[in-house]
Amino acid sequence: MSAPRSAPLNTRQTAPWREGICCPLCRSPLYQQPGGWHCEQRHSFDTARQGYTHLLPVQHKKSKSPGDDANMVAARSQFLNGHYYQPIAEQLNRSLTDYFGQQSIAEPRIVDAGCGEGYYTDRLMQALPAADITGLDISKQALIAAARRNHSVRWFVANSSHLPMADNSLDCILSLFSPLPAREFARVLKPKGLLAVISTGAGHLLELRQLLYDEIKDTALQPAATIRGSAMLCWPK
Ligand SMILES: C[S@@+](CC[C@H](N)C(=O)[O-])C[C@H]1O[C@@H](n2cnc3c(N)ncnc32)[C@H](O)[C@@H]1O
Ligand SMILES: [Zn+2]
Numbered sequence: 001m002s003a004p005r006s007a008p009l010n011t012r013q014t015a016p017w018r019e020g021i022c023c024p025l026c027r028s029p030l031y032q033q034p035g036g037w038h039c040e041q042r043h044s045f046d047t048a049r050q051g052y053t054h055l056l057p058v059q060h061k062k063s064k065s066p067g068d069d070a071n072m073v074a075a076r077s078q079f080l081n082g083h084y085y086q087p088i089a090e091q092l093n094r095s096l097t098d099y100f101g102q103q104s105i106a107e108p109r110i111v112d113a114g115c116g117e118g119y120y121t122d123r124l125m126q127a128l129p130a131a132d133i134t135g136l137d138i139s140k141q142a143l144i145a146a147a148r149r150n151h152s153v154r155w156f157v158a159n160s161s162h163l164p165m166a167d168n169s170l171d172c173i174l175s176l177f178s179p180l181p182a183r184e185f186a187r188v189l190k191p192k193g194l195l196a197v198i199s200t201g202a203g204h205l206l207e208l209r210q211l212l213y214d215e216i217k218d219t220a221l222q223p224a225a226t227i228r229g230s231a232m233l234c235w236p237k
Helices: 070-080 086-102 121-126 141-149 181-188 207-211
Strands: 031-033 037-038 045-046 050-052 111-114 131-139 154-158 169-176 189-198 233-234
Touching: 037 169, 045 050, 045 131, 050 141, 070 121, 070 141, 086 121, 086 169, 086 189, 111 121, 121 141, 121 169, 131 141, 141 154, 181 189
Parallel strands: 050 154, 111 131, 111 169, 131 154, 169 189, 189 233
Antiparallel strands: 031 037, 037 045
C-alpha cells in the first residue's frame, strides 16, 4: 500500500469503476486501473502478480499474518481437491441459481467472505458467469491459492468485519465455514439481499476434538439467531 507522489489522479474519466468497492482507509470509491486500485484521496493498492489485491490496512488486523497460514491453506486445498465436498458446492450453486432466477437478478453482485483458497468461489463463478463475484479472506496465503483457481473472480485480502464495500451494495454474501460478523454483513447487503451460510453442526470432527482437547466446546453456529432481517439459505437448518 502506498500513496502516489504525483498530482491527484484524474480517475473518474479514465478508470473503470465497479460501483460499490470502497477504500479501506477513507471509505471513498475505489477505482480500478491496470495494476491496481486507488481512490481520490490518493490511497493506492497494487494488484499482486498472482492476481489478488491487498486491502487490509494494519489497523484492520490483529497479527502480522492473520487468518489461515500456508500449511493450513495447502491442507484445505488438498482435501477440497479430492471433491469430498463437491455435493455442497453443487447444492449451493443450484440454490443460488434458482434464487437469482426467481428474483430476476441477472448479474448478482456477490461476496464470498472468508473464501479461503477459493474452492466454492471458483465453482460459483463457473455456475453464474454473468455474476460479479468477489472472494475475500484475511489470509494472504489463502488468496495466493485462490487467485490461481479463477481469473474472473475479483480477489481481495480483507477483513470480513471491515468489508471494502459500500452500504446496501450487495445482492448476496456467502459465509461458508467462516466468521459471520452480522452487523457488517447487514450494512453491505441490499435491503432484500441474501445471506447464504454453510456451517458445521455440533458434532463436527467430534472424535478428533475429543482426542485433542480436555474440554469440548459447543461450536455449533446458529446463524438464524445471529442475523435477523435478511433472507437466508442455511445449512444445517
Ligand atoms: C474454515 S476456513 C473456510 C474457508 C472457505 N470458505 C472454505 O470453506 O473452504 C475459514 C476462513 O476464514 C478466514 N478468516 C478468518 N477470520 C477472517 C476475517 N475476519 N475476515 C476474513 N476472513 C477470515 C480464514 O483465513 C479462513 O480462510
Ligand atoms: Zn482512500
